[in-house]
Amino acid sequence: MLEIITVGVAQIKNSSSPSVLRTILGSCVGICLYDRVKKIGGMAHILLPVNQKVGSSPEKYANTAIPMLVKMLLHEGAKIEYLSAKITGGASMFKIGSNISLGQIGIRNIEQTKQELQKLGIAILVEDVGGNQGRVIDFYLEDGRMKVKAGGQEKIYYKV
Amino acid sequence: MDQNIKQRIETIISNIDQLPPLPEVASRVINMVNDPDVSFKQVAQEISKNQAMTTNILKLCNSAYFSKGNEIISIDRAIVTLGLKEVKDIVLLVAAKPILDKPVIGYDLGQGDLWKQGLAVATMSRDIAMGKKRKDIADVVFTGGIIHNVGKVVIALFVQQAFKQIIDLVQTQSITFPQAEKEIMGYNHQEVGEKILEKWNFPPVLRSIVRYYQEPENAPEAHRLEVSIVHIANAICLMGGIGIGSDGLFHEINDRAIKKTGLTQADLEGLYARMPDLLKQIMDLQ
Numbered sequence: 001m002l003e004i005i006t007v008g009v010a011q012i013k014n015s016s017s018p019s020v021l022r023t024i025l026g027s028c029v030g031i032c033l034y035d036r037v038k039k040i041g042g043m044a045h046i047l048l049p050v051n052q053k054v055g056s057s058p059e060k061y062a063n064t065a066i067p068m069l070v071k072m073l074l075h076e077g078a079k080i081e082y083l084s085a086k087i088t089g090g091a092s093m094f095k096i097g098s099n100i101s102l103g104q105i106g107i108r109n110i111e112q113t114k115q116e117l118q119k120l121g122i123a124i125l126v127e128d129v130g131g132n133q134g135r136v137i138d139f140y141l142e143d144g145r146m147k148v149k150a151g152g153q154e155k156i157y158y159k160v
Numbered sequence: 161m162d163q164n165i166k167q168r169i170e171t172i173i174s175n176i177d178q179l180p181p182l183p184e185v186a187s188r189v190i191n192m193v194n195d196p197d198v199s200f201k202q203v204a205q206e207i208s209k210n211q212a213m214t215t216n217i218l219k220l221c222n223s224a225y226f227s228k229g230n231e232i233i234s235i236d237r238a239i240v241t242l243g244l245k246e247v248k249d250i251v252l253l254v255a256a257k258p259i260l261d262k263p264v265i266g267y268d269l270g271q272g273d274l275w276k277q278g279l280a281v282a283t284m285s286r287d288i289a290m291g292k293k294r295k296d297i298a299d300v301v302f303t304g305g306i307i308h309n310v311g312k313v314v315i316a317l318f319v320q321q322a323f324k325q326i327i328d329l330v331q332t333q334s335i336t337f338p339q340a341e342k343e344i345m346g347y348n349h350q351e352v353g354e355k356i357l358e359k360w361n362f363p364p365v366l367r368s369i370v371r372y373y374q375e376p377e378n379a380p381e382a383h384r385l386e387v388s389i390v391h392i393a394n395a396i397c398l399m400g401g402i403g404i405g406s407d408g409l410f411h412e413i414n415d416r417a418i419k420k421t422g423l424t425q426a427d428l429e430g431l432y433a434r435m436p437d438l439l440k441q442i443m444d445l446q
Contacts, residue, residue: 009400010436026401026409047400048433060436091408093395094336097415102428105399134404152268152323152406 004138007043010060012069014042014076018142025089025135027106029113031066032086032137033122034144035078036160041141044069048105049112062112070120084160085117086126086139086146094132106130126157162325165318166346172314173347173355180313180356185210186255187361190303193248194363200244204235207251216254217247223444226250245299252303253445256310264312266319267405272446274309277403279442281305284393284431287438292422294385301389304369308390309403311353311370318345323406330410337407338374350374376417388417396428400435 007013007023007030015021017039023030025045034041044065051061058064074080090110096103110129117124128135128148136149144160172178188206192198208214214235221232221242232238239247261275282305289298312319319326322344329340341348353370365383372379372387373394379387395413398404418428 008436009402009439024401024404026404027399028401047435048429057436060433093399093413094330094408094410095412097413097418100413100415100418100428101425102396102399102432103413105429105432131408132410133408134398134401151327151408 002140002142007045009045010047010057010065012042012044012059012065012072014040014069014072016040016076016141018140020141021137021139023137025137026091027089027093027109029062029087029089029106029109029129030135030137030139031062031069031113031117032088032139032144032146033069033073033083034086034139034141034160035073035082036084036144037082038076038078039141039143040073040076040078041139041144042069042073043137043139046109046113049108062109062116066113066116067120070122080121083122084144085122085124086128086157086159087113087117087124088126088128088137088146088148089135090129091131091133091135125159128155128157161346162322162344163346165322165344169315169318169345169347169352173352176359179359180259180310182259182360183210183213183255185213186251189248189251190362190366193244200239201236203244203247204239207235207247213251213254217250220250220253220445221247225441225445249299249302249306252306256306259313260307260310262313264316264405266316266321266323267312267407269312269403269405273403273405274312276442276446277397278306278308279445280397280400280402280435280438281308281390281393283438283442284397285389287434288389288393288421288423288431291427297386297389300365301369301386301393304366304373304386304390305393307353307357307366308370308373308394309349309353310356311349311351314356315341315345315347315349315352319349319406327406327410336374336412337410340410348374374411376414376420385420388414388420391417392421392423392428393431396432397435399432402435402439 021043031044090106092106133150138147285301285305338348368383376388376391
């Protein structure tokens with residue numbers, strides 16, 4: 001049996017092969033990082049793009065959670081040059097008043113996530129983002145593949 | 161429209177025995193707290209008749225979520241310490257859990273997902289009411305939040321059958337998932353939910369919440385604030401991925417509901433940002 005580790009809203013978890021990291025996403029973004037050589041990886045489940053206040057729940061925000069996840073993986077022996085990213089989530093409410101800023105949160109989460117990964121020089125191999133569907137994510141640390149279940153359909157991304 | 165599915169739903173909702181049953185004590189207590197002639201002694205007696213439930217009710221009274229510090233060992237004590245309305249909410253939690261805690265197949269919700277979403281929406285709805293200095297409706301929107309999507313339990317089987325048609329209609333007609341439910345199956349889960357609440361003999365405001373939480377602008381004016389609050393809490397929880405299923409975010413956040421509650425943009429973002437704390441809070445109710 002594979003060990004399934006649930007990553008909750010605004011949590012960061014890491015583990016090694018053959019664990020599976022699982023999360024459920026709406027407008028949040030899931031960032032899956034994998035070191036293909038060491039076969040270790042981690043997932044951050046961010047709720048919002050930018051942390052306005054320093055020091056308050058860094059796991060919640062793209063700009064603080066992603067560096068935290070990278071640090072965690074490097075500490076476990078990963079090498080930055082072997083890390084690659086798959087990002088998913090960031091869905092939007094189907095119908096939303098044009099002046100409701102919360103409606104843009106999914107899109108803002110995706111943009112910020114991309115910026116942070118670019119800053120750290122980590123390539124994004126897969127983007128399964130946006131739209132209006134919820135997503136259930138399984139990230140297999142055995143080989144870094146990511147399964148995305150959305151609207152009754154499953155997709156598996158193998159690229160690492 | 162799938163006439164076969166429509167007829168099968170009609171058969172279920174016109175036959176009271178086919179709708180999920182709620183322990184009678186819950187319906188009685190919900191109506192008793194609205195009756196000014198009922199004493200708290202009478203409510204306590206009514207609850208205490210049901211031994212099995214009393215044990216679970218006391219357990220919840222002493223949970224981190226509800227406890228006020230001192231251990232509560234009787235229903236009398238619970239009402240004095242927590243208040244009648246709070247105890248009513250706890251009775252409903254205990255009574256409704258077995259109905260809402262199951263997997264809901266057609267909506268792709270695992271065991272506990274619908275229940276967790278109800279708890280999250282209930283808690284957020286109550287927070288919104290309290291934030292707007294409307295303590296008087298805090299317990300109503302809490303109860304409404306718990307049961308707002310109870311209709312899904314009954315209709316899920318048909319959603320599973322008709323899913324492809326429903327989701328296609330959502331995409332081609334640009335309508336929300338519940339609107340497409342109605343187009344394809346003749347009924348949506350809110351209408352079925354209303355029938356369930358009729359069976360349970362719940363008061364009108366709770367029926368309005370269940371019936372109109374997806375379209376608050378059509379709720380009776382007298383209940384529109386309560387309905388709007390649950391509408392917003394539901395949408396924000398879904399955005400946070402809580403209870404998100406095969407219907408995804410094919411829903412709506414209604415401008416008029418936001419106006420009705422007087423919530424600002426910053427309030428909405430604040431509610432969304434506080435989600436992790438809210439999830440911790442509801443952990444011991446799951």
